[in-house]
Amino acid sequence: MKLRTWPVRLVLGCIAAGALVYGFTHGKLSEDEAEPPAPPASLSIWVYSKGWEDMVHAFGQRYPHIDVQIRSFRSYEQLYTELLASISAGAAPQLAEIHSFYGIAQLAATGAALPVGNVLTAGKPAFLPAFSAAFRYRDEDWAVPFGGSVPVLYYREEPFKRLAGRAPALSTWEEVRQTLSLVKEPPGEEVSKGYGTMTVDKELPWYLASLSYAPKESGGPAAECTRSALELWRNLTHESKLMKPLQHDRAASDFINGKAGMYVGSSDKLPTIERYIGGKFSFDLAKLPAWKQEELLPGVHGLVTLKSDPERLKAAQSFMQEITAPEAQSALWNTVGLIPAREDVIGKLEEESALSERLRRILSWLPSLAGRAPRDDDYERWKRTEHMLEQIELNPQEPVEDVGMLY
Incomplete structure (x- = not known):
């Protein structure tokens, strides 16, 4: 009985030894192989x-x-x-x-x-x-x-220079109104009616705040600055009729296509405006005209x-x-x-x-930038200001209330 079992034991031993040698050799080869690349x-x-x-x-x-x-x-x-x-x-x-x-x-x-x-x-x-x-x-x-970016005023050069005999003065909003009125009703010659109007881009609360921002003021004086900027907005829309109401989504395209003589937008729009205008007409840009603001926002x-x-x-x-x-x-x-x-x-x-x-x-305007700190309710103020400006553009008699809750 013992003689018959020894061949089986011999075979099992050979298998075990072979497995040991294979495992040792395979393990050594694995160490020499490059590690797989890390997942992205x-x-x-x-x-x-x-x-x-x-x-x-x-x-x-x-x-x-x-x-x-x-x-x-x-x-x-x-x-x-x-x-x-x-x-x-x-x-x-x-x-x-x-x-x-x-x-x-x-x-x-x-x-x-x-x-x-x-x-x-x-x-x-x-x-x-x-x-x-x-x-x-x-x-x-x-x-x-x-x-x-900073808020700027883009304007067509040719009609204003031709009628005024010089580059237009646009440092204040009174000068803007005078310049636009000159083009809107020029004495003795035809000028496109669009040149006598202006457009404002759709970030309306930013532009309104930029007209009245005075970071050192608070309470009553700040509220009066905002109220004054709202009245300017009302005047441009209804009394002077220099700004068409509720046209802000296409403000840039109206300027590019010659339907407006001036355009209030952001400075980062400059490459787009240059590309689309090409050589159709000459234009330039000016710092946002002064109203009540002390610094640029x-x-x-x-x-x-x-x-x-x-x-x-x-x-x-x-x-x-x-x-x-x-x-x-x-x-x-x-x-x-x-x-x-x-x-x-x-x-x-x-x-x-x-x-x-x-x-x-x-770049020369950067020293006049204001640092505006975030507020907890900025989004609500933004939406409230959008609604207020929309109502003013729709209704010349819209009352201005709760200006302290605006953007």
Whole structure:
């Protein structure tokens, strides 16, 4: 019986030895093989403005292992409302474009946003103080500014120069009214009626606030400034009849197509206006004419970081560093007209001899920028102001009430 079992034991022993040798050899070969590549990191970014394609492409060239997913919205308001909903649902992106008009205080209150100090851990560049102030709430910076604009007055040059015999004086609203009236009813010659009118872009609360902003004032004096700006709005629409009511959605196109002689818009519209006007007619721009304002109120674009897992947070940090780099800041200025947020980049731009006169003029207005701090109810104030201006444009007798609750 014992003699019959020894061949079986011999076979089993050989199998075990072979398995041991194979395991040792296979394990050693595995150590010598290259490790499989790490799975790509993903980064979700929500935006509403134009010009992100080049930025994302450049970022992808530098960080090929990060898969960037961009979701674009028709407007900032749509992005903002859907962002709040996504936070409530636990499905927020890692980065979202935000504007200084409203929203930063509300996002900070959700507890989902990260302070900038937790994101730019390698150090924060020196930004324009007015740009940083737009996102500072309760002693914390909640978004990184990457560009901005100022309110300006675009105007057709030819008809005003021809009738006045010189370049028009447009430093005050009284001068604006006089210039438009001159073109609207010129003595002894035909001029397109459209040249004697002006249009205002659709960010109405920003333009109204820009006409009355006095950061050192409060209470009664501030309310009187707002009330005075509302009366100017009423005069332009009904008494002077220089501004057509409720035409703000097509304000830029009306100016480009020759249906208006002047256009109040943002400075970052300049590349678009230059491209579409081409050589059809000559135009220029001026600083927003003075009314009651002491300083210019900028419109600032920023990126807010939402809480996420460590891998996605690291990807968000890399994108933040990229968009605030000097090269990216200069590119945003050259392609989409956004004023750089970095002070050192602005300093270099001012030294460029090839800088156009229009762009140099815009940069010269930066020292007069005001730093407006966010408020908890900015969105409600924005909507309330939109409604008030709409009613004033519809009804010349609309009463002006509760101005302290406006934007």
